[in-house]
Amino acid sequence: MPTSGLVVCLPIMRPLDKEETEKVFAKLINFIGDNVHALLERKDDPHVFRLHKDRVFYVSELVLAHASPFQRKDLKSFGTCLGKMTHSGKFHLHITALPILAQYAKYKVWVNESSALSFVYKNHVLKSGLVLMTENVPAHQGVVVYAKKESENDVPIGFGILARATYECQACEPGDIVVFHQADVGEYLRDEENLV
Amino acid sequence: MDVSKILEANKKKLALPSPFPDKEDTLSYDLAIKAASDNMPVSIGTNFVDSMKTIKVLTRDNLQLLTNHIFDLPKDGSVFILPPRSEVLPRALAPPKPKKPTKWEKFAQEKGIKKRTRMERNVLDKSTGQFTPRFGMKAKRVEDDWLMVDKMNAKYEEGEDPFLVAKQGRKERVAENAKKAKQNTFRAERGTPAASKRKTDIMHSLSAAKLGTASQGLFDAKIANEPAQKSHKRRHFQENFSKGGQSAERDAQAKILGKVLKRTAKK
Numbered sequence: 001m002p003t004s005g006l007v008v009c010l011p012i013m014r015p016l017d018k019e020e021t022e023k024v025f026a027k028l029i030n031f032i033g034d035n036v037h038a039l040l041e042r043k044d045d046p047h048v049f050r051l052h053k054d055r056v057f058y059v060s061e062l063v064l065a066h067a068s069p070f071q072r073k074d075l076k077s078f079g080t081c082l083g084k085m086t087h088s089g090k091f092h093l094h095i096t097a098l099p100i101l102a103q104y105a106k107y108k109v110w111v112n113e114s115s116a117l118s119f120v121y122k123n124h125v126l127k128s129g130l131v132l133m134t135e136n137v138p139a140h141q142g143v144v145v146y147a148k149k150e151s152e153n154d155v156p157i158g159f160g161i162l163a164r165a166t167y168e169c170q171a172c173e174p175g176d177i178v179v180f181h182q183a184d185v186g187e188y189l190r191d192e193e194n195l196v
Numbered sequence: 197m198d199v200s201k202i203l204e205a206n207k208k209k210l211a212l213p214s215p216f217p218d219k220e221d222t223l224s225y226d227l228a229i230k231a232a233s234d235n236m237p238v239s240i241g242t243n244f245v246d247s248m249k250t251i252k253v254l255t256r257d258n259l260q261l262l263t264n265h266i267f268d269l270p271k272d273g274s275v276f277i278l279p280p281r282s283e284v285l286p287r288a289l290a291p292p293k294p295k296k297p298t299k300w301e302k303f304a305q306e307k308g309i310k311k312r313t314r315m316e317r318n319v320l321d322k323s324t325g326q327f328t329p330r331f332g333m334k335a336k337r338v339e340d341d342w343l344m345v346d347k348m349n350a351k352y353e354e355g356e357d358p359f360l361v362a363k364q365g366r367k368e369r370v371a372e373n374a375k376k377a378k379q380n381t382f383r384a385e386r387g388t389p390a391a392s393k394r395k396t397d398i399m400h401s402l403s404a405a406k407l408g409t410a411s412q413g414l415f416d417a418k419i420a421n422e423p424a425q426k427s428h429k430r431r432h433f434q435e436n437f438s439k440g441g442q443s444a445e446r447d448a449q450a451k452i453l454g455k456v457l458k459r460t461a462k463k
Contacts, residue, residue: 014433021449025456036453040446048442049449061442068436 012072013052023091024049024056024082028101031093031142031159035104047079055196056082056091058100077196094195095158095183098144102156105144109133109162109179116147116157120186125160125179127172139165143179158184215264217257225265228281232262296384299376399423 016024028036039047039058048064050057052075059067059079067078080100083093093101111119115129131148141162146154160179169178187195203210223232238254240247269276297305304310318327321336329335342359352361385391402422406413438444 012436014436015445017431017433018452021452022456025449025453026460029456029460034457036457037450040450040453046442046446048445050436064436 012068012070012075013050013057013078016049016051016056020051020056020085020091021049023085023089027083027091027093027142031101031106031144032104033106035106038104039100049082050079051085052078054085056085058082058097081196093159093183095185095187096195098156098159098183098185101142101159102144105156107134107137107141107143107162108146109143110146110148110154111157112148116145119145119181120157120184122181122184122186122190124163124177124181126174127169127176127178128174130169130178133166133169133178135166137162137166139163139168142182145179145184156185158182158186213256213260215260217260219257221261223258223261224283225262226281226283227265227269228278230262230266230278231283232258232265234258298380299383 025036028039046061047058048061050059050064053072055077057077057079063079067075081094081096082100083091083097085091109125109130110132111125111129112131115125118129119125125145134143137143139162142159143162144156144159147157148154158181160182163177163180164172172178222236223234225232234254238250240250266276269278271277312330317330319330320326321328352358382391385394402419403413406416409416434445
């Protein structure tokens with residue numbers, strides 16, 4: 001890295017500043033709570049957060065070392081893209097963050113197959129499609145949505161925000177929204193160009 | 197039907213109170229608005245019912261007194277003529293503060309110079325035999341009349357147009373007067389919130405104007421007592437790789453994480 005004198009090459013990725021870090025952590029905490037500590041302390045393969053073209057990446061130091069020589073315009077992606085900083089300075093999680101969210105998720109919602117199909121087409125989860133959910137979840141909590149399959153393991157298909165607390169979900173009508181859609185795996189096909 | 201018995205039975209009930217109350221007339225009246233005020237203290241005791249009765253009786257008597265006063269007024273046909281108002285309500289706002297004297301007014305007071313009266317303001321115009329204002333609107337200007345060259349105060353050198361010199365002198369004097377008038381308003385404003393607001397407004401527009409140049413005010417000429425401009429430094433980020441590895445970066449982030457977790461737990 002050039003540390004003094006004229007910087008000729010385009011700036012590459014950089015660490016997050018304090019405010020950006022706070023925003024990213026606040027979003028992650030909503031889904032995985034204090035498990036964010038686990039993201040910071042990975043002794044086997046230390047990871048860091050980097051900002052590149054308004055996208056926030058969670059990347060192994062080894063990969064970072066390999067990605068850093070490239071100019072900004074040449075580098076598309078490295079590590080795991082968590083989301084993007086919007087023009088107005090907010091942080092949005094992308095579906096590419098799902099593996100991390102699913103690994104550490106504190107609050108989960110399982111949906112039946114028909115509801116899962118609807119969810120991956122950008123629709124909210126209704127009470128009628130709900131199979132199972134974590135107990136004692138407050139409203140407006142970030143939850144990971146799983147498709148419940150009998151033959152296979154549960155598959156995470158996206159994440160969203162809980163529209164009402166668990167006890168309210170038990171009492172509500174079948175047509176009521178339970179989870180507000182935020183991101184789903186269908187975006188890998190539908191929204192490929194905007195993901196990273 | 198003989199109602200006399202019924203009347204006799206209800207005499208006490210039907211008896212009207214006296215039109216001349218048995219009390220001293222100590223009220224003050226403002227008959228223009230048909231108002232009376234009783235400033236005498238009233239002892240009402242502790243019993244609620246009794247006190248209400250006392251007040252009721254007192255009010256009736258006072259009202260009777262007021263009515264008597266109104267009926268004593270002179271009449272025009274069947275209409276009473278009300279007198280002009282005697283009591284004036286206090287004004288809602290404080291009276292305006294006296295204006296600060298201008299510099300000239302101060303000087304004039306010290307020297308005992310008095311303002312010209314309306315008549316003194318006019319001077320006789322011998323050519324027409326009429327009085328015209330000494331200066332201002334409709335005044336006869338010396339420099340408009342070539343016959344008055346010798347009366348002009350303007351100092352001109354040989355070869356110069358005396359009328360032009362006089363005209364320019366007038367212009368300068370008008371400009372100077374306007375400047376002095378402005379200074380007078382500033383002087384009157386001194387120490388008020390309006391003055392401090394104007395100062396901050398000027399400072400704001402100054403710093404905005406400084407940013408308008410290509411160097412963001414770096415090479416601009418400095419004004420006397422100019423406040424220090426905020427330095428507009430480039431944002432400086434941490435390096436991608438620090439010497440001791442990235443653990444320091446993670447430690448700092450862990451601190452931030454603790455803070456954010458605390459904040460979310462509070463909610």
